[in-house]
Every structure is written in C-alpha cells, then in structure tokens.
Amino acid sequence: MARIRIGLIGCGGIARSAHLPAMHHLRDRVTLVAAADVDEAAARAAAAPWGAKAYTNGHDLLARRDVDMVLIATPEAWHREWTEAAAATGRHVLCEKPMATTVADADAMIDACRRAGVHLMIAHSRRFTMRYMQMRRAVDRGDVGTVRLVRENERRSRAKRGGRGYYTAEHWSGDPAVSVGAAILNGVHEADLLRWFAGAEPASVCCEHKITIEGNRGVPDFLTFTVRFHGGAVGSSELSNCLPPGYPAFHQFELYGERGALRARDHELITITRFRDDAAEFPGGYEILLHNLPAYVREQAAFVDAIRGDAPVPMPPEEARAALRLALAAVDSARSGRAVHMTPEGAVGDTRARA
Amino acid sequence: MTPVAVGVVGAGRHAAALAEYAAPLAGASVSAVAPAPDGRDRAAAAALARRLGAAFRRTWDAMATDPALPVVLVAAEDVGRRAVETALSAGKIVVYPGAAAITRAELDRLAAAAARGGGTLLAAGELRAAQAGARAIEAATQDGLGTLHSIYAAIRLPIPDRPDRAAPILERAGWDLLDFVCAAASGPVRVSATVAGLFGGTADTAVIIARLAGDTILTAELSSCLPPSVATAPQGEVEIELIGSRDALRIEPFRAAVRFYGQRETARLPWLDEPVITMVHQAVRIATGEAARPDPFDHWRRVIAAMDAINMAAARGDTITPA
Numbered sequence: 001m002a003r004i005r006i007g008l009i010g011c012g013g014i015a016r017s018a019h020l021p022a023m024h025h026l027r028d029r030v031t032l033v034a035a036a037d038v039d040e041a042a043a044r045a046a047a048a049p050w051g052a053k054a055y056t057n058g059h060d061l062l063a064r065r066d067v068d069m070v071l072i073a074t075p076e077a078w079h080r081e082w083t084e085a086a087a088a089t090g091r092h093v094l095c096e097k098p099m100a101t102t103v104a105d106a107d108a109m110i111d112a113c114r115r116a117g118v119h120l121m122i123a124h125s126r127r128f129t130m131r132y133m134q135m136r137r138a139v140d141r142g143d144v145g146t147v148r149l150v151r152e153n154e155r156r157s158r159a160k161r162g163g164r165g166y167y168t169a170e171h172w173s174g175d176p177a178v179s180v181g182a183a184i185l186n187g188v189h190e191a192d193l194l195r196w197f198a199g200a201e202p203a204s205v206c207c208e209h210k211i212t213i214e215g216n217r218g219v220p221d222f223l224t225f226t227v228r229f230h231g232g233a234v235g236s237s238e239l240s241n242c243l244p245p246g247y248p249a250f251h252q253f254e255l256y257g258e259r260g261a262l263r264a265r266d267h268e269l270i271t272i273t274r275f276r277d278d279a280a281e282f283p284g285g286y287e288i289l290l291h292n293l294p295a296y297v298r299e300q301a302a303f304v305d306a307i308r309g310d311a312p313v314p315m316p317p318e319e320a321r322a323a324l325r326l327a328l329a330a331v332d333s334a335r336s337g338r339a340v341h342m343t344p345e346g347a348v349g350d351t352r353a354r355a
Numbered sequence: 356m357t358p359v360a361v362g363v364v365g366a367g368r369h370a371a372a373l374a375e376y377a378a379p380l381a382g383a384s385v386s387a388v389a390p391a392p393d394g395r396d397r398a399a400a401a402a403l404a405r406r407l408g409a410a411f412r413r414t415w416d417a418m419a420t421d422p423a424l425p426v427v428l429v430a431a432e433d434v435g436r437r438a439v440e441t442a443l444s445a446g447k448i449v450v451y452p453g454a455a456a457i458t459r460a461e462l463d464r465l466a467a468a469a470a471r472g473g474g475t476l477l478a479a480g481e482l483r484a485a486q487a488g489a490r491a492i493e494a495a496t497q498d499g500l501g502t503l504h505s506i507y508a509a510i511r512l513p514i515p516d517r518p519d520r521a522a523p524i525l526e527r528a529g530w531d532l533l534d535f536v537c538a539a540a541s542g543p544v545r546v547s548a549t550v551a552g553l554f555g556g557t558a559d560t561a562v563i564i565a566r567l568a569g570d571t572i573l574t575a576e577l578s579s580c581l582p583p584s585v586a587t588a589p590q591g592e593v594e595i596e597l598i599g600s601r602d603a604l605r606i607e608p609f610r611a612a613v614r615f616y617g618q619r620e621t622a623r624l625p626w627l628d629e630p631v632i633t634m635v636h637q638a639v640r641i642a643t644g645e646a647a648r649p650d651p652f653d654h655w656r657r658v659i660a661a662m663d664a665i666n667m668a669a670a671r672g673d674t675i676t677p678a
Contacts, residue, residue: 148553149560149580153507206547206674208564208572212504212600222504224574226549226562234549236562238507238574243603256554256580263585267607337545339673 003031004304007067007091009058009082010074011037011046012172014096018125019071020046022296029304030069036061058082062089069307072096076185077178080105087116094303096123098184099320103328106321113317121303121313122320126189127196128298135255135262139197144257147233150197152190153252154239158213166241167213167221174219181220183209183331184324186239191330192323194227194235197255201322201344204228207330212242225330230344358384359642361635362424363407364415364438365391365431366399369452372629373428374406380632382639386424389415391431392438420445426638428452428631440465443474448638448648451478452631457530459659466652475641475648477634478655480531482508482593483538484630487606491597495539500599503540503569507596508532509576513588518555521579525550525561525665528577533658533665536575539597541568542657543664545676550669554580563665 006023008015023030035046036055043054055061062070062085070086072079072095079100086093093113099122100106113120126132139147159165166185167174173185195202207225211218224238250266302314322345329340361383363370373385388404389412390397397413404411412418419427419442427442428450429435435451442449443465469476482488495503510528515521543565550561560578567573581588595606640646664677 149578151509151576204672206549206564208545208566210504210570210572212598214600222572224505224507224564224572226547226564228549228551232551232553234551234553234560234562236574236576238505240505240598242504242600243598244601247603256578256582258554260582261580261585267605333674337674337676339547 001308003027003029004307005033005066005068006030007061007064007070008032008035008046009037009061009070009072009086010078010096011035011039011042012073015046015071015073018293018296019073019123019300021293022300024049025293025297026301026304029301029308033066034061034064059085062086062091067091069094069304075172075178076101076180080109083109083120084112087112087118087120090116090118092119092303092307094121094123094300097125097320098122098188098327099317099324101180101184103321103325106317106324110317110321119303119306119313120317121306121315122317123296123299124189124192124315124320124323125295125299126193127315128302129292129295131253131264132193135253135264136197138262139199139255139257143260144255144262145259147198147255147257149254149256150194150233150235151252151254152193152235152237154186154190154237155243155247155250156186156239156241157243157245157247157249158241160245165213167216167219169215169217174213174216176218179219180328180331181209182223182239182241183207183220183334184327186241187223187225187237187330188323188327190237190239191227191326192319193253194237195229195322195326196319198227198229198231198233198235200229200231200233202227202326202329202342203230203344204339204341205326205329205333206339207333209331209334212240220334223330223334225333227326356382358382359426359639360384360386360424361426361428361638362386362412362418362421363388363403363409364419364427364429364442365389365435366396366403367391367430367432369629369631370400370403370428370430372631373635374403376629376632380639381636382643383426383635385409387412387418387421389413389418391415391434393434396431416441419447425642426450426635428635430631436461436465439476440468443468443476444472446473448475448641449477450631450634450638451476452484452634453480457655457659459656462652462655462659469652476651477638477641477649478651479630479634480534481630482531482535482595484634486633488535488595488630489633491595491604491606492535492539494602494604495597495599499602500597500604501601503571503597503599505572505574505596505598506536506540506567507574507594507598508535509592509594510578511576511581511592512579513581513583513591514554514559514579515556518559518579519557521556521559523550523556523558524577524579525558525662527579529561529662529665530658532575532577533661535595536567536573537654537657537661540571540573542661543573543677544568545674546661546664546668547674548665548669553578561665561669565661565665
C-alpha cells in the first residue's frame, strides 16, 4: 500500500520532539513530502532527513498536489486557519492540541472538514498513552465500578534563568496575543482526561489561575480547577509550569470508583535518582513516564489507518472540542471569580485506541 | 536540671503516644494522669498512669489547677475543652493536640481564660505539629521557597465500614488542613468548595480551591476514598506540595515512613515522631523560658473563618469572597 504523504505545517518543539520522530517509526506507512514554518531554518531542519521541500508559507505547501495529509503543529491560534485551508484543498488533518482558542473556531474546523469529506483528528496524545489506555480498559471492564473521583495533576519545570522555556517572554506561549495560557495549552489534556474518565459531561467548573514564571508577559501559567460532572462525579486538577529546573515533568493520576481505585503517580514510579550539581535525573524511571514516543507513534498510526481504511478517526474531533469547552469554562471561572455552570452537550465519546 | 512536670488529662491516642514514645521526654516527665472530664476513660487513664510511672488522679479538675504541674496535656478531644479552659485559667501551659472543630464562642472563652489566668495554649493539628509539617511551614514563612505560589494538599482516608455514619470529611480532616494552611500562608480571600458524598457518606469528599491573601493558591482534596486494597489505607495518606518562585517542597509521608506489615493491618505510621511529642517539647521550652509564649487565638480565628467560608461556598455551589 502506498505511503501516506504528509505535509507538516509548524516545525517547532512538538514537531521536533514528537511528530517527526513518530514519522520515522512509521516510515513504512508515511513519508514527509513538505514542511513549512515561518522560521526557514526550522522548516529546512524538519524537511532535510526526508528529502522533503521546505517552505516558509503553509499555503505554498498546500498548493502541492502530492500531500495526502496535513499535520498542523503551529501555535493554537492558527489551528483554525490552517485546518480550513487544508480541508479546502481536500487534505486530511491531524492537528496538535489544543484544538483552537475558542469553541466557535473548533466548530468551524469540524464543519470545514465535514464539508470537505476529510478526516480531522486532534492530537490528544494522552488518549494514546499506555497508562491511560490501560486505565480506561479497566474502567470499561468495570474493575472499579462507577467512577466517582478523578484527579490529574501535572508538574513541569520552568526554564533555567535566561532560558527560552514555555511562558517566558521569548516563547510564543508567553505572548498574550497568541496564547490563552496553561488552561488550554496544558490544561486541555487534564480537561480531556477528567471528562473521559468521569464518563460524563461537566455540570460546573471552578478555577483559579495565576502567573508564576518570571518574565511572563501576562499569560496565566498556573491553573487549578474542580469539575462537578452530571451524575455526581468530581474531578480536580492542578498544573504548574514553574517547578525548579531539577523537577521532572511529573503527572499524578488517581481515580476512585465505587469498587476500587486506579492510581499512576509518577513520584512513585521513579526507581533511580541521580543528583547532579544543578539538577536531578531519573534514568531508571523515564521510560515509563508520559513523555514517551510510543504515544505519538500510536496516535499517528491510528490516524493514518483511518485514512487508509476510510474508517472513522479513533478520537472524534467532537471529543477534543468538548475538552476545549471545559478548559475554556475554567478560564471563564478564573477570570470572573465565579463557578461556571455548563449545560450538557451529548454523551462522552469513545476513543478506539483504548480497545 | 529538674524536669518540668506534665499532667495528662484523658487517655486518648495522644496520651497513648506519650507511652509509646519509648524515650525520655527532653526536660519533662509525666507526673500525673487523670481521666477526661466525662470520666469515660477512667480505666484507660489508670492503666496509662501505670505505664508511665505517674500518679493516677481520680478527677481532672484538681490536676488542671495543681501548682506543681506547669504543663497540662489534654488528650481528650472535644470533651477536653472544659479541662483546657480550667487549666488556662490556672495559668498552665496547655498542650491540646488535634485541631478539632471549635466554634468562635468556644475560642473566645479559651482566650478569655488565658487572659484571665495567664495560661498559654499550644493547639495544633497533626499536619502543623508534625516535624515534616513544621519544617514545611518554616520554609514557607521564612523565605525558604521564595514567593509561595501554591499549596497543594491531598488527604485521603479509608472508606469507613459504615460510611453513612461517619463524620463529614471537613470535620475529620478540614481543621487539620486549614490549621496547616493558615500557618504556612494565610486565610482565603476567595474560595470555592465542592463537597459531595461519593463513597457512601453524606459528605465524604471535599475539593477546595482558594486564593489566599498574598496570592498563594490553595488546592485541597480531602476524601474518604481509599479502598482496603490500598496498602496505606489503614493510616490514610497525606500529600503536600508547596511551590515557590525559587524552590518547591514536597511531603509524602505515606511513602517516606517505615512500614510494619502486621497480620491483619498495616501499623499506623507517624510522621517521624508523633506531633504530640513535638508539642510537649515546645511546652517545656516555654516553661523554662527558652521559647516565647505563642498567641494562638488570632491564628485559630483565621482557621474558623476559613472553615466558615468553605462551608458557605459549598452550600452556595459558587465561588465566594469572605468578608
């Protein structure tokens, strides 16, 4: 079977660290034919290993005839624009999370792809992370009974002083004109997981957020929120991006049901710690943490299989839209200082990856 | 140097912890034990006196006013408040572990008794009094972490045999939490709280988000949610993380402690020494003039105000701004 020809729009950090390596793993099924980024050097670096063409404008990439699928890895503020443009030229779209910066943009993306008859999937990598897949299987088997309480915390370290880390003045995520902040850049993962595992739609959300990173130009980088779901389950999440540089990217997931609990706490999974003069390293535990390549390989493979088999995508875009809606409700709560009450919008959908 | 004489009222678990300490108290000795004001633990108090090699007093009131006992430990929870008030009126240094529910009126009475008799109250919950908790508070309040951005606290207790009869989680764990938070940072200026019965109780789970004075954000999850299959369920779990602009501090007592696996249950594991030992040692330092007398009443008024705000937010189902 012919390989799916990918055009990559946005060649920054997530493309370099996740999507491009995943493509190499799937090179019998995919090939990169073009890469575009406003940063020409980034586009060239992404394209070169594949002998692909580099562009500084995504529209030039879309003008090619040999692109089957567009992988959008730009900041979220441009997701709608590139999704609509790709759909208009008949390309399937795998788009990085968060889906968009507004629910209206998410609706427009879904509508554009539906009208064009192309697949759209938002790259919610956690749904393809073995930890969560296994837990979801356990929930589906009824191992813990009805889910009552879910918590997912995320800890990330800040950049070293003067570094170009997330939410710093030098990074796009720290630009208020482009970035909503941690609520959707990180928090859409948490919103998705809470909703997915609660198996219910949110009824209300309370949230506080703040700026913690030195030099941040006004984008909230810390977030904590509580969700009350229809049916009574409760979810909570606190995520921070300002841990000291020696602190690893850790997640703490816990789920308590009527008949038992499921827990995956990174602090408990670390088996070896190496203390250096400026940081701690965890060589023995890193492979079992979340930030592993297999999740991105599974995600990309699932989308490619959907294209090849003309089957539904494993995570419908409506699921990503629901996660975005919850994350944005959290932002509204934080900004207003009030609980935000939400009306249900249909059942919580499936992800085939869990099966 | 003559040890400071300590009298014990009640034979609750804090008193038992003295007997299990298995080391001499620094500068103190337990001289007498009396039953709690309701008299229910008379036999246990007599047994405790024998174990400690102390005199057994039949009634608490004479002991609480005995001039030979500068320090009185009241190990009788709620019923012990009469003894606390009496001892404060008599000028004692009163150790009252356990941050149990207390009303403003009760606190005012204790404050008046202390003012009247010159007594000193040392009252703290386990989180604040434990060595790990005390170090965390010290780090937070003495610039050990930089600007304190957030406090995350999860307290998980086992699902009780009869969850429908269990006290609400805020009563069981909320006072301890707020005692710690108000000592490490301050009270809330904005708070939301979700209180629900998720595991068979009427209010067995509480999730609290609060913006504290000073702009620290508190996230607290309290729940009686641990199934028996979780190894730490018998003693419960506490997880606290303080994130500052410079450093972060994480307390995980459920992992750090040495565990004893018995035939039927996991032994209860203290955070290093039991908090009551720390409190008695502090009382001794006060009695000998090595430490200043604390004024705990403003702190406890903040704790009560915080609890009121949480209850109000939970009842309204919205974020509230305390007066």
